[in-house]
Amino acid sequence: MDPRVKRTKKMFKEALKELMMEHDDYMDISVKELCDKAELSRRTFYLHYEYIDDVLLEIEDDFTKEFYEATKQYDHVKELEPVVRAFFDLHDSNPIYEKILLSPAQDYLREMMRSRTVKALDENDNLKGIRHHDILTQNIIEQFYHMTCVSAYREWVRQRKIMAKDDVVKLVANLISKGMSAL
Helix, strand or coil: CCHHHHHHHHHHHHHHHHHHHHCCCHHHCCHHHHHHHHCCCHHHHHHHCCCHHHHHHHHHHHHHHHHHHHHCCCCCCCCHHHHHHHHHHHHHCCHHHHHHHHCHHHHHHHHHHHHHHHHHHHHCCCCHHHCCCCHHHHHHHHHHHHHHHHHHHHHHHHCCCCCCHHHHHHHHHHHHHHHHHHC
């Protein structure tokens, strides 16, 4: 890709992230507002994108790549703790990912990111430990795993991150692997 195109797309992504931090719902953001924030013209926007959602898809792709890179060496079923840690670290260190995770208004975006991430992990066999189940069971397992992490992260933030992140990560990994009987 041409370096100028890369730079332009990066400017649009960064501007959208900033605007998403200001708005409760990304759907309230107009192309004009995005272009003003990026200091680029509408013509430039439409040269690269059709809709704001196209920029959002690139942000989702970035998340998927970051999470995949941080966890590709792990079996996501047998090695829970480093995977849960990567999930917490990625959201804790990136304000826009954290906002998407924390805001119920952004649940659609979070689910899209989860779905894309599962697809990437599946393509590389990181979820092979559940693939012997039928598809409905697999979907329930994936949702349980994901929503346990999401709920725990949301509660950790609600409690102002007082509990050490390592302790929360260990607790979540233990709960996913052993359930309430682990307590």
